[in-house]
Amino acid sequence: IFMTGLSETEQIVQGFASGGVDYVVKPLKVPEVLARLATHVHNAQVGRLAREAVDVVGMGIVLVDRQGRVAWRSPQAARWLAEALGPVGSADAVWRDWLSEAVAQGSSARPMPGGGELQAQYLGRAGLGEAMLALRTVTETSTQQRLRDAALTPRETEVLAWLAKGKTNRDIADILGMSPRTVNKHLEHIFEKLGVETRAAAAAIVSSSLPPTPPHA
Incomplete structure (x- = not known):
């Protein structure tokens, strides 16, 4: 005052x-x-x-001033930021850059060392003009882990993406510019890697985990 x-x-x-x-x-x-x-x-x-209530329930809340500096963070937010970006002090610039990116874009994410990712969501401006961000961790589902462990090739991933959308071998062949026989060969490898025997089983595994269908020229 x-x-x-x-x-x-x-x-x-x-x-x-x-x-x-x-x-x-x-x-x-x-x-x-x-x-x-x-x-x-x-x-x-x-x-x-x-602030005490935020601490008690374990919420990850961060307040960032207009220079991108952390004005306040809950204990849970401090732990997550240190795990994903490095400890306070030695990683101040990294914290500032990532949090400023989240404010500018509305959200941002960084991988966590043990798997999954740390997500930051911009909530708006607080009382003194600081940007308020909510942090949360998102871990891989068993399906995502299974897909990652399968180590599909880029081409196999494309074939599987179209299979999950209900396309036939002939459709996939036309879309990707290959023969139906080649599509069938890719599917054999996909089924083997995923440990399934049918198209329906493969589609069920990835129905909620696939990225958007890859663009095709």
């Missing part, structure tokens, strides 16, 4: 721009100052209780 004899509009604006939350011009009116202080104390207590 600024208490000063400077009362020009430019000076008041500069005070708030410097981080002030209130501006009182001398001569001071004690009852007015006490009322202002009481309001700020109450707001600070409400903010503290809100």
